[in-house]
Structures are given as C-alpha cells and as structure tokens.
Amino acid sequence: MSIGQQILFFISILGAFNGLVLGFYLLFSKKNRSLPSLLLAALLLVTSIRIAKTVFASFNPGLPKIWLQIGLSGCFLIGPALFFFYRSVFNKVTKVPVSWKWVWAGLLAIIFVAGAIVPYQTYPVIWNKYFAKIIYAEWTLFVLATTWIMIPSIKKFLARGVVLNSSEKFLLLVFLGNFTIWFVYVVGLPKGLLGFCLAGALTLTLYLYITLIFYSSDKSVRNLLSGSEAEPPVKTEKRRIAEQDASIWMDKLEKAIHSKELYKDPNLKLNDLAQQINIPGHLLSQLLNDNLGKSFSTYINEFRIREACNLIVSNDRLTFEAIGYEVGYNSKSTFYTAFKKVTDTTPALFKESLENGNATTPVQS
Secondary structure (H helix, E strand, O other): OOHHHHHHHHHHHHHHHHHHHHHHHHHHOOOOOOHHHHHHHHHHHHHHHHHHHHHHHHHOOOOOHHHHHHHHHHHHHHHHHHHHHHHHHHOOOOOOOHHHHHHHHHHHHHHHHHHHHOOOOOOHHHHHHHHHHHHHHHHHHHHHHHHHHHHHHHHHHHOOOOOOOHHHHHHHHHHHHHHHHHHHHHHHOOOOOHHHHHHHHHHHHHHHHHHHHHHOOOHHHHHHHOOOOOOOOOOOOOOOOOHHHHHHHHHHHHHHHHHHOHHHOOOOOHHHHHHHOOOOHHHHHHHHHHHHOOOHHHHHHHHHHHHHHHHHHHOOOOOHHHHHHHOOOOOHHHHHHHHHHHHOOOHHHHHHHHHOOOOOOOOOO
C-alpha cells in the first residue's frame, strides 16, 4: 500500500477499533449493567464488525470469505440494536420483554441457519445479489422506525430557543451518527460507489465513537446508561409555564384527546400524549400539575369515566365490564376503582340513580 492508502486504512480501522473497545467496556462494565447500556454495547460491536469488514475487504481483496460473511451478518443486527436501544431509553425498559427476546432469537437463528446452509464461501453470488439487499432492507426498516421514535427530539433540537440537556445531545448524536453511516452504506451499495461508502462511513464512524467516548464522561449520560434518570433532580426553583403557552398547549391537548379518542388506548403513556402536542413528557406533567392540579392518570381517568357514564346513559345493552374495556381499561376491577374515585359511586349505583332521575355525568375541568 502507498502512504496515502496506509493513512486511510489507519483512520478507517481506528473508528472500528474505538467502537469495539467501547462496546466491550459497556458490555462487561459492572457500573453499567442496565438494558440500555447492553444494547448500546451490542450496537457498537456489530457496527464495528461491519466497518472492520469493509476496511479489510477494501484493502485486502483476498480476505477469506468467512470474514465477508461475518461482516454482512453483523450488519443484519445493526438496525435492531439501534431501534431497541432507543426503545429501552425512552420507555425506561429495565427488563428485556419476551417479544424482544423472540425478535433477537429469530434474527440470530436466521444468521446461523442461512450461514450454515448457504455459506459465503460456496455461494458468493447469492450473498452479494440477494442476501446483501435483504440485509440492507431490514436495516433500513429499523432505521426508519428509530427515526419515528426520535422525531420529538429532532423537533426540539430544531426549535428556536430550546436548549438540549447532555443526555438529549448524547442520544441525538448517537442517532445522527448511525443514521449517516446507514445512509452512506445504502448509497454506496450500487456498483461504483464503494469508495464513497468506505470513506464516508468510516470517517463518520470515527467521529461517532470519539463523540461517544467524550459524552460517556458526562454524569447525566452515565446515569442514563446505568438505568437511572438521564437528568438527576436538582433542587432549584421550578420555572412556571407562561399562561399563554399553557393555554395553547391545553387547547391542543383537549383537541387531540377528543378527536383521536386517545384515552381509549389502555397503554397510553405520558410521553405518548406529550408527542401529540410536541412537548417533552416532563413539561406535560408540569402543565397538568400546575394548571389543573392533576396527575396524568387522574386527567385521563376523568375522560374515560365521563365516556363510561355517557355509554351507561345511551346504551343499556352493554355490560359494565364491556364499557370498561371500551373506554380504555384492561380489567373490570381497574374500571370499578377508577369509576368510584372519579364519581364517588359505583357503575351500578350510578345507573340506578340514573333511572331515578338523579344521576349527573362527571364534568371535565
């Protein structure tokens, strides 16, 4: 290799090396044994494997075919690792759900079964013509799904006058780095663009992992990767939301809840509702507490119970249990408890008083 090629090789492989080192550190570190940390480690490792394969194959055309197979197989796991990392962070997942285990088991089974039955060494044409396209398509789907999760953060970043905290910057940088790596690989996939794929992806990988190392020294990021809150509470005076902003957000919130009947979703969470009006979850919580004096669960329960009362009034064929499921409760007992708390009576007594002409529907404040 010439001096220029040696320098390019060194810079390229340095990015992959940094990713492997940081990945193994997060994987085996006793301080960061949280699910987000393990998924980030997996993301770093499989991305580094893919990058290393590209580097060695570009500078050594005679590289054994098994390494090409390993590189493409690692690429098959980049998208899922990225997607589930952000799901675990934003949904505060501490234990791997069964559905996630099935997804990972299926992906690993595909890698090992396909690799054993159709090895790259024997069927290079199939791998390059078909498997590679399938792998890139799967990667693309997971990147798009991750982009959907990151839309609120991207909007916040683009909003004027909004400052991101350290954890938000870290998550945004990780996403942008991985998104750009995906982009240059997909663009570089057609024949004739391998040089762009190599130079672009590897330079970006180097930038990405140096950024990760820099931000890993930040306390809030360490808290995020250890499963704690991204920003630990600080005893400072809380700034009250301006009345004009609060009024606008409350109007948007009411319209979104009514028009889309969001309260009927039994899995509705604070962050889901916050996304509807493009504000962070903590800001929506403050809005409900400061302006209405209610928690998120109380606020949603009042919508659900009001709708339940309307159904009791208008539809005498539905059972109370069916009404509970209709308005967003997962069980009869939960519905009865919420109904009693909001109306100070039971569904049966409410219906009885309705027949006597004494019932009143809870009013949403």
